Amino acid sequence: MSSEVLTDEKSAAPPQPRKFTIVPIPGIVGAGAYVVALVVALISNTNWAVDFFHVVSGALWTGIDLFVGFVIGPIIGRMSIPSRMEFSTRFMPKMVVIMPALVVGTLAAGFQLARQEGYILSSWPDHGWVVASFIVVGVLAVVAIGVLEPANLAVLFELRKPQPDGELVGRLMKRFIYTAGITGAMQVATLVIMTRLATA
Amino acid sequence: MSTAVPTGTFSPYTAKRPPIDFICQAALASIVVAAVVAAAQVPKMSDTVVPIGFATLAWVLFLVAASMLSRVGPFAWGVFRMVAFRQLLVELVVSGMLEFVFIYDHTPGEALAIFSALVVVFCLDIALLIAFSVARYQDPA
Numbered sequence A: 001m002s003s004e005v006l007t008d009e010k011s012a013a014p015p016q017p018r019k020f021t022i023v024p025i026p027g028i029v030g031a032g033a034y035v036v037a038l039v040v041a042l043i044s045n046t047n048w049a050v051d052f053f054h055v056v057s058g059a060l061w062t063g064i065d066l067f068v069g070f071v072i073g074p075i076i077g078r079m080s081i082p083s084r085m086e087f088s089t090r091f092m093p094k095m096v097v098i099m100p101a102l103v104v105g106t107l108a109a110g111f112q113l114a115r116q117e118g119y120i121l122s123s124w125p126d127h128g129w130v131v132a133s134f135i136v137v138g139v140l141a142v143v144a145i146g147v148l149e150p151a152n153l154a155v156l157f158e159l160r161k162p163q164p165d166g167e168l169v170g171r172l173m174k175r176f177i178y179t180a181g182i183t184g185a186m187q188v189a190t191l192v193i194m195t196r197l198a199t200a
Numbered sequence B: 001m002s003t004a005v006p007t008g009t010f011s012p013y014t015a016k017r018p019p020i021d022f023i024c025q026a027a028l029a030s031i032v033v034a035a036v037v038a039a040a041q042v043p044k045m046s047d048t049v050v051p052i053g054f055a056t057l058a059w060v061l062f063l064v065a066a067s068m069l070s071r072v073g074p075f076a077w078g079v080f081r082m083v084a085f086r087q088l089l090v091e092l093v094v095s096g097m098l099e100f101v102f103i104y105d106h107t108p109g110e111a112l113a114i115f116s117a118l119v120v121v122f123c124l125d126i127a128l129l130i131a132f133s134v135a136r137y138q139d140p141a
Helices: A025-044 A047-077 A081-117 A127-159 A166-198 B020-039 B049-071 B077-104 B109-135
Strands: none
Touching: A025 A047, A025 A081, A025 B077, A047 A081, A047 A166, A081 A127, A081 B077, A127 A166, A127 B020, A127 B109, B020 B049, B020 B109, B049 B109, B077 B109
16 A cells, blocks of 8 residues: 555644535535426427437537546646645536536437437437447446446545545546546547437 | 555455445446347337346346445445435436436336336446445445
8 A cells, every 4th residue: 555645744733634525515406406407398398498408418428528538637647646636626526416417418308309309219210320329328327427436436535534545546546547538439429429310 | 754544453445345346337237238228129129138138137236236245344334324325316316317208208118117127226236336435445433
């Protein structure tokens, strides 16, 4: 186990636990409002409202994934450990709330849109593209929910300790680097599939 | 620079844990395969063997992972319960939305039954995976 400690070693005072909220309350309110609006759109069953939520949620999901993976991620990787911690304690709690709301908006509205347009039917001529989108979403779900979210929360809990274990945080954060390529490829595939479906 | 590892006889950082997280991830992958194969056949489910097979596999893997908790050793059960409960609430909202759409869109009965079984195991599996991943590095006290 590494002896690296993520605290200010020059400080004479005993290390204090960092104070930050893992799941911010205002974020929950915002995400809750987004989900309520989504439910209203789904119940209204109007093509525009459902399409709006699918496109907006999906575009933000893809955009944030690519931006974080290929722009923010490498920048964080070059920051000093205290700066990285400072950034993570402010950035990650927001992601914990934003991403699930966007994912559920994309998937729920997408399923209903596919039903409205008939894409979901196996008899539809370009059904193969829809199945390809299922596979892409499936891979993204396994990576995001099965690999990244547990690491994200474990890191946040670790950072709240008076003396976080630097090696553990580093090891967990490496998952984001290892999966950035997969996530990026899947999101680019999503863009190809969705533009193909929209012009079919 | 001092060490971050607790100096007591037990350290959550070095404790050997059963592979609950890997089994939960395998269950999640099985759920995804079952859902993709089932969704690809809507409205007529010409092949139910593959989705039902993977759904069953997902349930078995989840139950194996859950049973492994009993031999996890010293563990931060308080943190585990707190995270599992809150994660379950999140997954209930997410899964509830998806289930709502399936029912609202008159998804055929056979597909709906498979989706529903997958949604339930998805909620439980994710709650277990995330709660275990967090609690394993916390002090049992």
